Amino acid sequence: MRGHAHAFDGTATAATCRCVVPASCEENGCPECTNLGVNVAPTLRRVTAIRALDLRVLAGREALDQPVRWVAVSELDDPTPFLEGHELVLTTGMTLTSDDAEPYVSRLVARGVAGLGFGVGLTHAAVPSTFVAAARAAGLPLIEVPKDTPFIAVGKAVSELLAAEQYEEISRAFAAQGRLTRAALQPAGLSAVIDLLAREIGGWAILFDESGEVRHAAGPWDEARARALAPEFARLRGGTPSILALATPSEHVIVQPLGRHGFFAVGAERTFSPIGHTIVNAAGSLLTLALEQGRGPRAAHSHIRAAALTLLLHTPPSTPPQSTPASTPPETAPSTPASVAAAVLADIAEELPAGPIAVLACATPDPDALADALPTFSAPRGDHTIVLAPETALDHIIEIIERTTAHGRVGVSPVIPALTAPDLTTALDQAERALAAAGDETPVVRFGDLAGQGLLSLIDPEAARTFAAALLEPLTRYGSRTDLVESLRVYLACNGHWDAAAQRLGVHRHTLRYRIRRAADLLARDLDDPSTRAELWLALSI
Structure with missing residues (x-):
């Protein structure tokens, strides 16, 4: 699979993810917010909607769905060296003039900030019109912060929103782990975990066996995607790294080994958040445990079922099998092979x-x-x-x-x-x-x-061809002096009716009689015998 690969030591939650998620969960078909494949952050729209802050949007309203990851207060004429992106920058414009508007806004946009909050009533009575025009032209949200709203109040509000989002995300992660655990306890636990995992991440999930063959898959996967992962399995078999994260322009993929019993891979269009990595790791642990624990009992049960089938195939014709409860006393239990099979199956909670x-x-x-x-x-x-x-x-x-x-x-x-x-x-x-x-x-x-x-x-093709070649060999060896094979085929197709067969071949019926007698002599067979006719028709049909 082409793209960038990153190795993890098994603690993928320690990785830092800076993905941008402008769309809401509802827009992704996830009204219950179960999609854990992406980071969650409050948007500027949510911040400006807090009535107590009394914030007013002056420009860039169309970009209010940008996520806000922090609040940065700065009076520098160029704060960008101290920013990481997606901050709400707050300033009173202490060092700024109207002429600084365009270069200042351009630097903020280039750094990827979420928006600019301009405090009024101190240095500037109102936000300078040049800043409004520059922000509108650049598509940068510009927010007026009134004098009665201290910057610390805005910072606390964003911090509280971030904490609430993180708490909700962690709660969803715990809930998802619970759902995965319950899925693993189902009779078809491996398949159930893969099915649920694909839904949880909003993408696809594939379970592979030790050789790299697909055991089960869910979500929008395809054969080409599965085959593309084969080289990654070879890397993982070496033990280093223990987890692979692959990135292409359109997809993010995580591949993990499952002990000695196979691999699993998940993929989604968006970058996995740390919580998303946690869910994937939890699924990997459950799958590995199920494979390790189930191997012994599963093999034993498989041998028992195979033995039961053998007993059923040797049951005397006069004795139909019956399900025998495990609690049936030995002295009263039937002793037929079928009943023994039923009793053995009852011991492993199965029945016929x-x-x-x-x-x-x-x-x-x-x-x-x-x-x-x-x-x-x-x-x-x-x-x-x-x-x-x-x-x-x-x-x-x-x-x-x-x-x-x-x-x-x-x-x-x-x-x-x-x-x-x-x-x-x-x-x-x-x-x-x-x-x-x-x-x-x-x-x-x-x-x-x-x-x-x-x-x-119902006949093995190779065996049928060998049979036909041997049976018809005297006719084919006779050659094309007269077409005995085709004459015999038409004669048998017409059920031995001379006139109908001769008419179909376009020859006189006496000519056809000669050919059929010659074929019978070469084959050393009686063509009036129904068994001979059946064998020849079968051979001619191959």
Whole structure:
């Protein structure tokens, strides 16, 4: 990712952020002020609205939404060397004359001050008209401060506004940390934290596995952005720095490692404030903890579910499985494989779905996240995950899978009436065949949809081509002296009707009879045999 990179030692809150945020939270679609990606400061409009100060705006009203970060009192003819930007400068004009207006205002604008407060009733009875004209021309807010309003009162008012804004921001940060913690405690905690974090910062968030593949993403992210972060992962794997902050003209990004278990990145259009960094760090801690703590139990549960699936596939046909409560006494509990599977699952607070179900075979780069997100039984099987989805919740579960898996593929079996081994075995095979047909353009394939593609859709393409080449080899070796292959294809397509096939080929039916007899002799097959016809038609269709 092009741009400037800054390394942090893990305490990003110590960084100083001077971002300018002229828009309000409401303008950014955040009426509850939950967007923590930006700094907060009171505006000149809020300062001038304080009635007790009796301030009057003389120029630059259109720029009153500039943030005020401090009040600076100065009687110097050039105070800019002592300013940082975004100050409200207060002066009585003790050393200033009317001729100083334009250069004085120009210097303030160049330094980036928020506005100029001119005290009247002491050196000047009123703000000189040349200062009003210069401020109006430069777009600099010019505020008249009456004699009865001491400068210290203006300073205290701004200080109180700053303190109130900072308190509110810290309160929002604590509230956001609470929301993130509650999200982390959900069954799909990793995904929930990423989803919430993207909303909190008003941008995007991506969770990556150890290899840099996307596990889950939320907000306006895209593949190109995710790929651009790959070089940063290589830097972070070295351990130095521990956190990366990247900046481009249009985006600010933070990348953090999650122990040994992956990375996460967040991005927003605006600079992250210190509080924003705190929230991102809190999310990183929660994600790391969830990955570290969940690894052992998750692996154990995964093995248990896999064993339960194996038991279900070996259940005697006459014994449908039943959910057995963990409290069932051993001497009264059924001892069938399916019942044992149900009892084992009950020990880890899971149960088998009841009633009609469909079997789903899912290929996903993050099977753990998928298992966490699903409200029904799932188990690993080879390089994919098997899901038992109740018929009543099938569409909802498919939606969850599509939402949870990045670049995932799903095969769906027809619904079976109950979890008996024969039905489950058949449905499992159908789901895996449908999964094999799924791809980037069609990530979810139902087995029933394969019927429209014919028998060929169920056969391995390479095996089918090998079979066809071997079966038709005598005809292709015979060469082009007579087109036996095309004649045989048309003859079979016309279901053995000589006249129709001859007419389609444009030859006499006796010529066609000769070709078909010759093909039968070369193949050493009886073309009146339905099995032979089926095999040849399959080979000719490849």
